[in-house]
Amino acid sequence: GAGVSQSPSNKVTEKGKDVELRCDPISGHTALYWYRQSLGQGLEFLIYFQGNSAPDKSGLPSDRFSAERTGGSVSTLTIQRTQQEDSAVYLCASSATQGFYGYTFGSGTRLTVV
């Protein structure tokens, strides 16, 4: 596609439920990144994919968080047993092979856990 697409744009869920966030990167971009941003805070790195593998998942805050990428394209971030502190905007970005041109963000999924 023309840009990075994320869905849903907004998600309200009850504490304890599982959620899945989807990212569809720019066509041909091999690198894909997940970040999250709490209100008024900076970007927090979660995980980075190169193709379908994740060379760096050091930012996943707990084992309730997992992510996968299939076919070198779409990625899903899953949060199990959501907690109120998981409330944030989850941003996905993708970049071309060399990554030296920066990367492009999607407009994010705003997750609210109530």
Added chain:
Amino acid sequence: RKEVEQDPGPFNVPEGATVAFNCTYSNSASQSFFWYRQDCRKEPKLLMSVYSSGNEDGRFTAQLNRASQYISLLIRDSKLSDSATYLCVVNKGYGQNFVFGPGTRLSVLP
């Protein structure tokens, strides 16, 4: 020491002013540097890459000082529309993984 550090601001400047932000990074192996801009409640957008020799894009000038491990962004003739948070981005020195600084908030006042 944090991987990427920025003065959070806010920088409040009048229209037409020149303003400069610095960003320091800790990994001497870092090779790629960028400035991103983030408007309130929006995703970050690439403003410009930072090249070793320094580079300019209209009113914006970016500089890299490898010896001191900092990059800078200079904005000349500030516009109201320049009001945003400016994020310094540095790669980790391997692969394509990047670290974002906490951002510097700029408010251009009429």
